[in-house]
Amino acid sequence: MSGSLDVFLARRWEDLVMLTLQHLAVVALSLAIATVLGVLIGLLVWDRNVPRTAALTAAGIAITIPSLALLALLSPVLGLGWAPTVVSLVFYSLLPIVRNTVVGLREVPAHLVESARGMGMTPVKTLLSIQLPLAWPVIVTGIRVAAQLTVGIAAIAAYVAGPGLGLYIFKGLSSLGSANALNFALTGTICVVLLALLIDGAFVLIARYSTSRGLRV
Amino acid sequence: MSEPGVGIELSHVTKLYAGQQQAAVEDFSLSVDPGELVMFVGPSGCGKTTTMKMINRIIEPSSGSITIDGQDVLSLDPNELRRHIGYVIQQIGLFPHMTIAENIATVPKLLGWSRERTNNRVDELLRTVQLDPAVFAHRYPKQLSGGQQQRVGVARALAADPPVMLMDEPFGATDPITRQKLQAEFLKLQADIGKTIIFVTHDFDEAVRLGDRIAVLGERSRIEQFDTPANILANPANDYVSSFIGHGAGLMRLALIPISDVELDAPDATAPAVDADSSLRDALDLLMVTGAERVNVSGGEGSLTHARISAALNKARHPVEAS
Amino acid sequence: MTALTEQRARLGLKRFGTPFAVVVVLAVLFLWLGSLTLDSIEERTLNTSYLVERTQEHLILTVASSALVALLAIPAGIAAYRVRSKAVRAFVIGLGNIGQATPAVGVVILLAIVWQTGFFTALISLVAYCFLPVLRNTLTGLEQVDQATREAARGMGMTPRQVLWRIELPLASPVILAGLRTALVFSVGVATIATFINAGGLGDMIVNGLKLQRYPVIVVGAVLVAAIAVLIDWAAGLVEDLVRPRGL
Ligand SMILES: Nc1ncnc2c1ncn2[C@@H]1O[C@H](COP(=O)(O)OP(=O)(O)OP(=O)(O)O)[C@@H](O)[C@H]1O
Ligand SMILES: [Mg+2]
Numbered sequence: 164m165s166g167s168l169d170v171f172l173a174r175r176w177e178d179l180v181m182l183t184l185q186h187l188a189v190v191a192l193s194l195a196i197a198t199v200l201g202v203l204i205g206l207l208v209w210d211r212n213v214p215r216t217a218a219l220t221a222a223g224i225a226i227t228i229p230s231l232a233l234l235a236l237l238s239p240v241l242g243l244g245w246a247p248t249v250v251s252l253v254f255y256s257l258l259p260i261v262r263n264t265v266v267g268l269r270e271v272p273a274h275l276v277e278s279a280r281g282m283g284m285t286p287v288k289t290l291l292s293i294q295l296p297l298a299w300p301v302i303v304t305g306i307r308v309a310a311q312l313t314v315g316i317a318a319i320a321a322y323v324a325g326p327g328l329g330l331y332i333f334k335g336l337s338s339l340g341s342a343n344a345l346n347f348a349l350t351g352t353i354c355v356v357l358l359a360l361l362i363d364g365a366f367v368l369i370a371r372y373s374t375s376r377g378l379r380v
Numbered sequence: 381m382s383e384p385g386v387g388i389e390l391s392h393v394t395k396l397y398a399g400q401q402q403a404a405v406e407d408f409s410l411s412v413d414p415g416e417l418v419m420f421v422g423p424s425g426c427g428k429t430t431t432m433k434m435i436n437r438i439i440e441p442s443s444g445s446i447t448i449d450g451q452d453v454l455s456l457d458p459n460e461l462r463r464h465i466g467y468v469i470q471q472i473g474l475f476p477h478m479t480i481a482e483n484i485a486t487v488p489k490l491l492g493w494s495r496e497r498t499n500n501r502v503d504e505l506l507r508t509v510q511l512d513p514a515v516f517a518h519r520y521p522k523q524l525s526g527g528q529q530q531r532v533g534v535a536r537a538l539a540a541d542p543p544v545m546l547m548d549e550p551f552g553a554t555d556p557i558t559r560q561k562l563q564a565e566f567l568k569l570q571a572d573i574g575k576t577i578i579f580v581t582h583d584f585d586e587a588v589r590l591g592d593r594i595a596v597l598g599e600r601s602r603i604e605q606f607d608t609p610a611n612i613l614a615n616p617a618n619d620y621v622s623s624f625i626g627h628g629a630g631l632m633r634l635a636l637i638p639i640s641d642v643e644l645d646a647p648d649a650t651a652p653a654v655d656a657d658s659s660l661r662d663a664l665d666l667l668m669v670t671g672a673e674r675v676n677v678s679g680g681e682g683s684l685t686h687a688r689i690s691a692a693l694n695k696a697r698h699p700v701e702a703s
Numbered sequence: 704m705t706a707l708t709e710q711r712a713r714l715g716l717k718r719f720g721t722p723f724a725v726v727v728v729l730a731v732l733f734l735w736l737g738s739l740t741l742d743s744i745e746e747r748t749l750n751t752s753y754l755v756e757r758t759q760e761h762l763i764l765t766v767a768s769s770a771l772v773a774l775l776a777i778p779a780g781i782a783a784y785r786v787r788s789k790a791v792r793a794f795v796i797g798l799g800n801i802g803q804a805t806p807a808v809g810v811v812i813l814l815a816i817v818w819q820t821g822f823f824t825a826l827i828s829l830v831a832y833c834f835l836p837v838l839r840n841t842l843t844g845l846e847q848v849d850q851a852t853r854e855a856a857r858g859m860g861m862t863p864r865q866v867l868w869r870i871e872l873p874l875a876s877p878v879i880l881a882g883l884r885t886a887l888v889f890s891v892g893v894a895t896i897a898t899f900i901n902a903g904g905l906g907d908m909i910v911n912g913l914k915l916q917r918y919p920v921i922v923v924g925a926v927l928v929a930a931i932a933v934l935i936d937w938a939a940g941l942v943e944d945l946v947r948p949r950g951l
Contacts, residue, residue, distance in 0.1 A: 220720075223936075224721065224933050224936075227888045227891070227929075227932040227933050227935075227936045228928075228929040228932055228933070229891055229892035229895040229928050229929065229932055230892060231892070231895045231896060231906060231909055231925075231928075232895060232909060232924070232925035232926075232928045232929050233925070233929075235909040235912065235913055235921045235924070235925050236921065236922065236925045236926075238913065238921075239918050239921065272471070274469055274470075274471040274473045275473050275475060275476075277438060277469065277473065278467070278469060278473030278474075278475070279475070279486075280438060280462070281436060281438055281462055281465075281467035281469070281546075282462060282463065282467060282486055282487050282490070282536075283458075283459045283460065283461070283462035283463030283464075283487065283490055284459070284486075284490065285459050288490075293475060296477045297475075297476070297477060311803060311804065314804070314806070315804075315805070315806040315807060315808075318806035318808050318809060319806070319807075319808045319896065322913075323913070329806075329808065332806070332808055332809050332812055333808075333812070333899075335812055335813070335816055336812045336815070336816070336899055336900075339815070339816060339820075344816050345813075345816050345817065348809065348812050348813050348816050349813065351809065352805065352806060352809030352810070352812075352813055355804075355805070355806045355809060356801060356804045356805050356806075356809075359803075359804030359805075360800070360801070360804050363800075363804070374477075375476075375477035375478070375520075376520060377476045377477045377478065377479070377520030377521060377522060378476055378477050
């Protein structure tokens with residue numbers, strides 16, 4: 164029925180590695196931006212009722228928007244390729260990151276904050292050296308959830324010429340009926356799955372080593 | 381070595397929380413001498429914590445003035461002020477993501493001490509609170525028992541050698557035995573360092589055991605009586621104070637009277653012996669337990685009977701007439 | 704008194720703020736559309752009957768797949784729970800993790816390649832894609848029920864079946880419903896991708912608009928599908944609130 168998979172892989176493994184790295188790069192870049200933005204938004208809203216509800220509601224609504232719709236809306240403005248991809252991945256990452264930043268900061272026991280203030284720490288110092296480190300494990304979990312989300316969405320972004328493994332999946336579709344259709348779609352999909360699992364594993368390590376030993380259970 | 385305490389003066393301090401009809405603290409005036417350990421006791425919700433927290437401005441007073449060593453605290457930068465006031469809260473509040481050493485070093489770091497000075501201070505303090513630095517300095521709070529955490533809490537508050545300490549039920553969360561041990565250690569420590577301390581508790585026993593003076597507080601932090609433990613036990617100012625002392629006032633007072641203060645009968649070598657530096661309560665305890673008629677004060681100075689102990693207690697009830 | 708009315712007002716805002724906002728957005732969209740002069744290509748898609756058809760296709764795909772998922776995955780989750788085997792549990796959770804890592808577009812396209820294009824393929828891949836999260840939520844929801852509650856029920860003489868129906872399922876329902884709600888919202892998104900395999904839906908408009916470089920077509924398709932997603936999530940939230948046992 165189709166060209167054999169090992170021949171296919173032997174011919175294209177370099178290509179595949181490149182696409183995998185691109186996929187990883189676009190996810191990493193988007194997560195980095197989303198983390199900075201999301202934590203910042205979280206810091207601004209976490210202790211104020213109205214802004215907090217507004218931010219979480221907005222992010223909650225935003226995340227339900229189908230990714231193809233968002234990519235399509237962005238492409239006339241941002242063109243094709245990396246720009247609409249990164250913007251939409253950041254967009255979808257914000258909800259888990261903002262939400263977990265807010266939850267993490269709210270879970271810091273009030274008496275610890277009072278202790279810090281009682282010792283003469285300024286509010287900013289208290290935030291940076293007490294509240295954020297204590298909220299960090301929860302924030303990392305948020306980033307991890309965002310990572311899982313974005314690896315999948317990045318695959319769709321290939322439709323607007325975004326970077327990464329989605330290219331192979333769509334090549335499979337466009338060569339429907341040809342010998343290599345299944346090979347393209349299958350390798351593309353499996354590499355995305357593997358990448359997602361790998362990134363998830365990496366986050367277990369990141370969470371472990373970026374969290375104080377005193378907080379680990 | 382350690383900085384001695386300074387006086388604290390609260391005058392006409394009132395706190396009205398936003399959105400509340402009644403003040404939590406109303407027209408509170410109190411003067412604390414340098415090096416004195418003053419206990420605030422009173423029922424839950426009477427305003428002890430609120431009163432104390434106004435001193436380091438965790439809570440801002442609505443009106444009135446507070447001075448420490450003659451300086452108006454309201455005119456100081458609150459952060460700078462707090463770096464020079466030791467602060468221990470009931471939940472201890474050790475930072476779980478920092479080691480014990482880092483916890484204790486918090487204020488020295490804020491004050492910009494050198495690394496070496498900070499490290500030396502941490503070691504010294506850990507030894508002061510009976511924790512071996514080699515064992516504990518690099519542990520995290522969760523790796524310590526409750527009592528050990530309390531000690532670290534006290535050490536952390538002492539870190540920058542503040543002249544004033546505020547302690548809000550610091551031993552509240554420990555079991556009775558640990559609590560007594562911590563209290564005894566704390567008294568020894570205070571004898572060395574002589575800080576000015578305000579110590580909040582709702583345990584009258586604790587107040588009697590530790591305090592130089594006790595402020596018995598009623599609703600809205602009204603001072604019902606402010607005096608030494610012995611005087612409060614002997615002459616409660618009103619029914620409120622009496623009811624707060626509850627039963628067992630006599631025993632508590634006996635605990636405050638050292639045997640050396642009492643006239644003794646002739647020694648009796650056959651009677652059970654009690655240490656010369658114990659209290660009358662210990663002597664009574666021994667009388668009850670052994671069923672003997674008298675106890676001999678070791679060192680051979682004399683002996684004590686039931687009647688002697690009662691007489692000493694009655695004499696102490698009217699200290700003014702007696703002196 | 705005032706606090707209560709204020710609370711009601713806030714609840715009302717939470718309840719009806721979302722559909723209100725959607726209606727406003729749609730009104731603005733159609734006003735804007737009315738102000739445009741459309742060329743013949745745009746007129747072919749931007750007319751009422753085309754829009755209604757695409758929306759219908761989209762909704763049918765979404766609702767049918769979610770209903771199938773509920774019918775299949777919840778009983779499967781209950782079964783997985785009741786065998787009480789560590790191996791089954793690990794298998795379900797592990798499979799769930801892999802499922803979560805699988806890109807929806809991959810599932811849709813692979814199925815089209817190995818089978819056929821069209822509505823049924825889209826339906827099957829949607830069901831396949833949403834099956835695992837709902838299965839996993841059912842299992843974990845049931846597991847979360849407090850052991851003491853369970854024992855109390857057994858102690859009163861309920862049979863295991865009665866415990867399941869009267870105690871465990873009601874207590875697990877918030878988690879199970881949350882899983883279904885996620886599946887519904889997923890489905891709206893994945894149904895958009897169904898256009899790639901000729902299964903219709905509003906994805907058609909988006910893809911055509913992109914291909915033909917007609918911005919109004921893209922915008923109408925994208926906004927409509929986003930509105931559907933938001934409204935479905937909102938409606939599912941309402942149902943969740945209504946069905947949740949009192950006291951939870
Ligand atoms: N942040 C606050 N906002 C409003 N009211 C408060 C606040 N903190 C305390 N209160 C009120 O002020 C009164 C005094 O509280 P405070 O905490 O000073 O009591 P306390 O004597 O320390 O009691 P406890 O022994 O239970 O600790 C109480 O009626 C309390 O409800
Ligand atoms: Mg208190």
